[in-house]
Amino acid sequence: MDDTSTPAPPGPRRQRRPRDTAQVWATGLDGIAYGGDYNPEQWPEETWAEDVRLMREAGVTFATVGVFSWVLMEPREGELHLDWLDRVIDGLHAAGIRVVLSTPTAGPPAWLYAKYPDARVVTRDGVALGPGSRGAMSPSAPAYREACRRIADALAARYGSHPALALWHVHNEYGVPVSEDFSVHARHAFRDWLQERYDTVDELNRRWGTLFWGQRYGAWDEVEPPGPAASVVNAAHQLDWARFTDHQLRACFRIERDAIRQHSDVPVTTNFQGFNGRPTDLWAWADEVDIVSNDHYLDAADPRNHVTLAQAADLVRSVAAGRPWFLMEHSTSAVNWQPRNVAKLPGEMRRNSLQHVARGSDAVGFFQWRASRVGVEKFHSTMLPHGGTGTRVWREVVELGADLRRLADVHGSVVRPRVAILWDWESSWAQGLEWRPSVDLDADERRDAYYRALFDEDVTVDFAHPGADLSAYDLVVAPALYLLRADHAARLTRWVEDGGTLVVSYFSAIVDEDDALHPGGFGTPLREALGVVVEEFTPLRAGERVHLSAGGSADDALGDMLDGTAVDVWAEDLRLEGARAVATFRDGPVPGGPAVTRHAHGAGHGWYVAARLDGVALRSVLRAAAHDAGVATRRIGDDVELVVRHGTTDDFLFVVNHGAAAATLELTGHDLLTGMDVDGRLVVPAGDVAVVRSERRP
Template identity: 70%
Template sequence: MADHPAARTTPSSAAPGPGADAATVSVWAQGLDGIAYGGDYNPEQWPEDVWAEDVALMREAGVTFATVGVFSWVLVEPEEGVFDFAWLDRLVDLLHANGIRVVLGTPTAVPPAWFYRSHPDARVVTRDGVPLGFGSRGMVSPSAPAYRAAATRVARALAERYGTHPALALWHVHNEYGVPVAEDYSEHALHAFRDWLRARYGTLDELNARWGTTFWGQRYGDWEEVGLPAAAASVINPAERLDFARFSDHQLRACFVAERDAIRAHSDVPVTTNFMAFACESTDLWQWGREVDVVSNDHYLDAADPRNQVTLAQAADLTRSVAQGRPWFLMEHSTSAVNWQPRNVAKQPGELRRNSLQHIARGADAVGFFQWRASRSGAEKFHSAMLPHAGTGSRVWREVVEFGTDLERLAEVRGSRVRSRVAVLWDQESAWAQGLEWRPSVDVDAAERTAAWYRALWDDHVTVDFAHPSNDLASYALVVAPASYLLTADDAANLTRYVADGGTLVVSYFSGIVDEHDAVHAGGYGAPLRAALGLTVEEFAPLRAGDAVRVTWADDGGSHHELVADTWTDHLALEGADVVASYADGPAAGGPAVTRHAHGRGHGWYVSTRLDDDGLRAVLSAAYRDAGLTPGGANLGRDVEVVVRAGAEHDFTFVLNHGTEPASVPVTGDELLTGTPVDGWLKVPAGEVAVVRSSH
């Protein structure tokens, strides 16, 4: 199993998982030098006479890897237990003969029709009791023994066949776990959930205590009475819902581990699966990062967001953080429009290049697209591709080829790392808990606040890491906690020590409210952070829809200015904290809105309302001073992004101009994409990117 459910495991990152031999499992895809370049290749959709053309065009574009086999279970195993590798042999050998490395997928996200016919009981059942059938993508019940056996069997067969093939660079297990379905309410899930709970709690008495089942007379007297949190007359016990989210993630991860271990018995090539940072809410990436050899991610722009370069950076920073700062693999993104959003906006000229280099700037050492050749049939026929329907005469194709040349010029960037002195806390379990029903306000959203604080830091040109509240935070001068609703006593103690030891902690509202069982902390709201923040939250005072409050900020010089906030306010009782800003009106009028508390050698800030972007920048500006930080880029435009990757001998400064006006950036060195020297100032045209190598 991926991890023992009996205790919450302290998240770490992408070291080889249990059972791995660290001496034989590589930490990077084998045989991929420089920045790897490629994408998903689905040749089974085309006659074999197209394959040679594809490979020739891959070489023209500078492609160095192709991901194959991800959706080909029925071709590899056309009948249960009967394998046909002839077509895949020809494909892998063709790629190898042309110097293109293979990322080999296990096709277990798409069980064949014969599997559904033989095992109809293995279908996923929705919370409303509806079985889901064949014809889409996504997996069957991860708790079904027949599925686990079949998935492991095909993974083992592939490893036996190709585990030592000289073209093999990386194993790609499954595809985007948790998408499109994460929770399963089938009979298989019911039995597995009871087993998981026994392992976690040991006895029914412990389960009853942790779930608070005396409320509404829910106490269990027999394990057979414990059910799934399916649709019911009213709200289901939130502790049960939270545990079911943990269980569902665990079951998906156990499927991955079963396939991974079957592969490792026959291959020393590293194993990964493609995450979807911040896009898939059902997977706890801190836990998943422990199980893969190489961290990889899929990312697709939100076409409706005019500043989606910020959320791209956020996803990339989380991915790098899950990888513990090590280089990571961008398995998928798009050359232009996707096909599954309400309005699929095409990328503008140069955006393919800029998006890709933004991922590299934030730690990726591989750039992949979905997919190589655009599909003529099926649900994704309108999804962009490296080789689009318009062919090699298209703008997209020209940009694909030009970008391959760019990556050749950036080969020496590989292996360098992004450094940061600021961390943003993210805990998926807390987000699960906060997102359940009957919270004080439906407008309080963990992902929204995290994105808002991240955006404020991005606008200040601050590069951040993400961290779990249990992590060692000593290397960070500033830690921001945008949404720590669920905070264990141990994690709160960790944050309190961080402040006492000289750190600066900024905590947003609705944090430190419940423990790991969604029970309010003894001592009241925010109790475990009381020492660090110097206050108690006496009562929540959320606002009505559309209401706003004014917050008066007192500057160091004695002057005052007003900020605007909405959604939420708190009634606070101060226990040593100083008032930095007060409510001018609203339900908490006259009370403190923003506070600062000296604790040990550090400071704890508390922001008790949802400030707008200007308000968040005001808080951060003051917190930077406490932390001894001077954000770079004060004279840069808001949409100019500067990120530094540090190598053994050189720094690589990425300058990405997402704006509409040229930008000038102070830097000295050699610009790698053009080969020109830079002496003091670099001018980057609108929409362009530069990468400057300089000595430490």
């Protein structure tokens, strides 16, 4: 089955680059892996046998152990106590349950804080953070780095060839709960990092534009981290600090990974956090791990949080270069750390889990196996709840295990979207700094809006870095690309010339990698591809709304659809240089000025959206751009999700019905979840899921 259920509309089709789908996977985990974090040290040893028995009943195939066990593994510096861990791992192995073994370095023991107080994280305000919680020490501190290396080396030497070992899990959620560190070690490391990046202080001054406000530096030891200052700190300085922070966290990961690889050839990962991992650039991190893994938790306040789940899964699959990835953690029901920890409704956990599988995960993991009686996470849902095996959650856990066994043949298949959303963490870091034209400019909000509009048109997307090879895509969307390097803009322009369709939202291509404005004005690097010049930003006042009008062409159906649309937050004063106005501003700061434009460039098209569209209006623009690109859109029903995973010879269509009414599709195949053949018509009840296997059409 193809990615669309209706014929593609007319449009250019270019030669698509085959994707590299060579796969490395967790040792011995066949089918869709199922399990979660296991913390047996929180319980008397006599419960361990019961845990293993219930894991087998639930269909668990892996358990992640050791995440926060450093103080038990090494109660005093250099003194290893691992006999208890031997018994845990051997017990799991005897039951046929694979082990994901974590290094415990996200939970430094109290003795490490006491012996090396200079290794504590120091906040921007100069407060040293101590023990008593979760978290890490200064990623730049030699004592912490050496302690991490030592415990990782010891674990790998002891368990690196253990027959139960499926995967190494280094640390836990890098950057959480703190990422920035302003300690003396960070100050010196920052200067070393800058010197390696710029070579000379003169070059740093040039790139940072330090002649502004007399900030020029005369020597490296004059450069400080961007701590408290009288006014706003240099933006290039802050952007480099964000890059440095990410670099130091990755350096800590590499220290542990490389220690492990001295003893073990089992794959190594660390758990990402999708878009919530603010200080980490996952495009860079993906190059460091053998398997990409992720943690995801619903925002309970969002009534359509299944859309943000889909977005997170698409991101992680994209970071994994299209290869299957590992869902390390999500929740069976409520979490414990949001303002209102809403429980999942019956069937919701199953839908969440199968959504992740639909979008490329070959593992379903939870935090955690058995509910904790003590600690701040005692109200967090688990696979084995406080109420035990008589609960609805436990029954759903067992049922999900059976579902995943039925989906074993999905393992190794891939998702191949024709549409990509451009996303660059460095751009989002830069856009989020102070003194931008409006406090309402929000890169995350625009990314979410464009993703939601494509989701509602049943268009599956990848995410891509603006400097990536985009030849696999026909439609590329840039909802928030404030920072764009000139060479990346040139590649995007050539991609449009070759037949691609590019949609760019406002406040894009404004600055280069040093947060300096591009010569020639706003948006200059994409001027050729888009056919417009941004003469001036005209942000709107709080609560102000302006309206759009049709662009003036009698046969422009899109312009008619946008006519009368109210927009807020933002407008721009555009000058057309080849583009055509599809819609204009009826009122506001630039009445009559172009608001949505379309430009034919080479064999492709460039669209520009100078207003904050949402909902039906944004979907209409993206639907028209998709038509230019030859990408079909469709609408099965409200909140019905369709995603195809492609196997070697067969395709697997996932139909996830989040809506309140049954969904009906015309197709043939075999539903893996029910075991029933589908002969021309499939009905998926409200809240249910189907996975239809079919032989790929030539």
